[in-house]
Every structure is written in structure tokens, then in C-alpha cells.
Amino acid sequence: MLEIGNLSLRYGRHLALNQVSLRIAEGETVVILGANGAGKSSLLKAIAGLARTEAGSVVTLDGQSILGTKAHLIPEAGIALVPEGRGVFGDLTVEENLTLGANPKRARAGESSRHALIYDLFPRLAERKSQLVRTMSGGEQQMVAIGRALMSNPRFLMLDEPSLGLAPIVVTELFGALRRVKQTGVGLLLVEQNVSISLSISDRGYLMEAGRITGENSAEALRTDKAVQQAFLGGSAA
Incomplete structure (x- = not known):
């Protein structure tokens, strides 16, 4: 349990996160929904040790x-982050x-089997394993970023806006791969603007x-919640 x-x-003076509390069980997939500036990326950075938190914080x-x-x-603790912008070595x-x-x-241990899993998840990477990453499309670079994170043998994989800037067909492929990652027992913590596919x-x-958790529910309940529909799904469930 994380x-x-x-x-x-x-x-500085800006309070980006204000007494945020949440949990994610091993093998569970959890999404954080909120507008730009809500603090979602700051939350992932804090968990990943990339930002200094205030006294009294607990992880x-x-x-x-x-x-x-x-x-x-x-x-080494079993938590990997795929940051916004991917952070690949081009x-x-x-x-x-x-x-x-x-x-x-x-x-x-198991490095070769994870290589095989990643190339199975993303066949395009298997075809282009000798290609410089900077010459690849945005979608392919995101596949590299996810694959690299999975190579660390994580118990929990955190993804910050994995679909950002990608064509719809690539997003569908990417989330199909994440469904398969979920089936391996890795817990997923998602920050994602594509609310429908993430739910x-x-x-x-x-x-x-505004830096606070204001609600929590099952993914299905959130999909059918009228306030969530209005805010994120164009007024109707998707």
C-alpha cells in the first residue's frame, strides 16, 4: 500500500498542495482528476522525491x-515516475x-524478461531498438519513457499526462498497453487530461x-457523476 x-x-509563497491524503493499493489503478494548476503534477513530484514537502507530510x-x-x-523502493515531457535520453x-x-x-533479476515484455507491449520499439530516440515521434518517445520506467521493476508506476499531445489512435494504443501493465499486478497512479479513457x-x-482533494469515488461512479460529466466529459458520460 502506498x-x-x-x-x-x-x-515560495504559493501553496501548491494543501494537506493532500490518498492511498493506492498494490495492483490498483487510481486516477487524479483536476484542472490545470490543481496540483496534480506537484503531487507526483512529491511522491517521487523531486519536491520538498512541508512539515507534517506523510508518504x-x-x-x-x-x-x-x-x-x-x-x-529502489519500487516506485517509478513517467514525467510530463517524457524525460527520455534523445x-x-x-x-x-x-x-x-x-x-x-x-x-x-529478470531484466531480460522485462525487455521481452516491453517489446511485446510496444512492438514498434522492438522494430526500432537501435534508433536514436530523438528521431522518433512523440508517441514512440512516450512508449520509450513508459518502457524505461517498467524496466525498474516497479510496484507502482506513476504517469503524468501520458497522452499529452498525442494523436487519438496513439492514445488508444498507449492505454491498451497500460491495461496489460495493470494485469501484471503493477499499481498505476495516473494524472491525465483524457478523463474518459483514464477512467x-x-x-x-x-x-x-486548488491543491486539495475534494472528492473520491469508484471510477464507474465518477463516470456517471453529473458534476464530473459537466466539468470533464462535456456534459455526458463517455
């Missing part, structure tokens, strides 16, 4: 605090990016506004 409690984060994995752990050690090949993802000690693969969701 649990966040009373998590607060400031950028635990199986009851053990990971708050204050250096960012490069968070993957001057390296697909294969080299994936190999770098397997750097954590927890990832070294379609999620078990639960949280609503976030």
Missing part, C-alpha cells in the same frame, strides 16, 4: 516512510534507454482542486 497523508508543498510504502528519500533512490537508442531503466538493484482503465479516482 499512502499519502497531510501532504503539503509550497513553491509511506507498506507503512514505512519514504519521505525525504533522495529521488534517485525512490525507484541521443541514446531505444535499447540504451531501456537498459538505463534497469539500473536499480531490484531490477537486475475506463481505473479502479478509483480522486478529484483535486
Whole structure:
């Protein structure tokens, strides 16, 4: 279980997160819904050790605090982040990016089988394993970013706007792969503007506004909630 409690984060005088609390069980898929500026990306950065939180904040994995752990050690705990903007190494090949993802000690056993899984999830990467990533399309680079994160053998995979800027057909392919990742038992924590498709693969969701959690429910209940429909789904369930 990954649990966040009373998590607060400031950028100067701006309070980006205000006592946020949520949980995600192993193997569960949870989506965070909210407008731009709600604090969703800041939440993922705080969990990943990329932002300093306020006193009283709590982040635990199986009851053990990971708050204050250096960012490069968070993957050793079993948490991987696919950041907005992907963060791939453009001057390296697909294969080299994936190999770098397997750097954590927890990832070294089973590295070859995870390579095989990723190439099965994303056949285009298998075809282009020797290609420089900077020469690939945005969708292909996002596949590399997800594949590299999966190479770390995560228990929880966090994704920040994975569909941003991608064509609808690529988004469908990407979320089809995430459904298969979910079936392997990896927990997913999604921040995603494409609310309909993210709810379609999620078990639960949280609503976030101005740095606070303002609601929580099952994905199905959120899909049929009139307020959520009006705010995110164009006024009708999708």
C-alpha cells in the first residue's frame, strides 16, 4: 500500500498542495482528476522525491516512510515516475534507454524478461531498438519513457499526462498497453487530461482542486457523476 497523508508543498509563497491524503493499493489503478494548476503534477513530484514537502507530510510504502528519500533512490523502493515531457535520453537508442531503466538493484533479476515484455507491449520499439530516440515521434518517445520506467521493476508506476499531445489512435494504443501493465499486478497512479479513457482503465479516482482533494469515488461512479460529466466529459458520460 502506498499512502499519502497531510501532504503539503509550497513553491515560495504559493501553496501548491494543501494537506493532500490518498492511498493506492498494490495492483490498483487510481486516477487524479483536476484542472490545470490543481496540483496534480506537484503531487507526483512529491511522491517521487523531486519536491520538498512541508512539515507534517506523510508518504509511506507498506507503512514505512519514504519521505525525504533522495529521488534517485525512490525507484529502489519500487516506485517509478513517467514525467510530463517524457524525460527520455534523445541521443541514446531505444535499447540504451531501456537498459538505463534497469539500473536499480531490484531490477537486475529478470531484466531480460522485462525487455521481452516491453517489446511485446510496444512492438514498434522492438522494430526500432537501435534508433536514436530523438528521431522518433512523440508517441514512440512516450512508449520509450513508459518502457524505461517498467524496466525498474516497479510496484507502482506513476504517469503524468501520458497522452499529452498525442494523436487519438496513439492514445488508444498507449492505454491498451497500460491495461496489460495493470494485469501484471503493477499499481498505476495516473494524472491525465483524457478523463474518459483514464477512467475506463481505473479502479478509483480522486478529484483535486486548488491543491486539495475534494472528492473520491469508484471510477464507474465518477463516470456517471453529473458534476464530473459537466466539468470533464462535456456534459455526458463517455
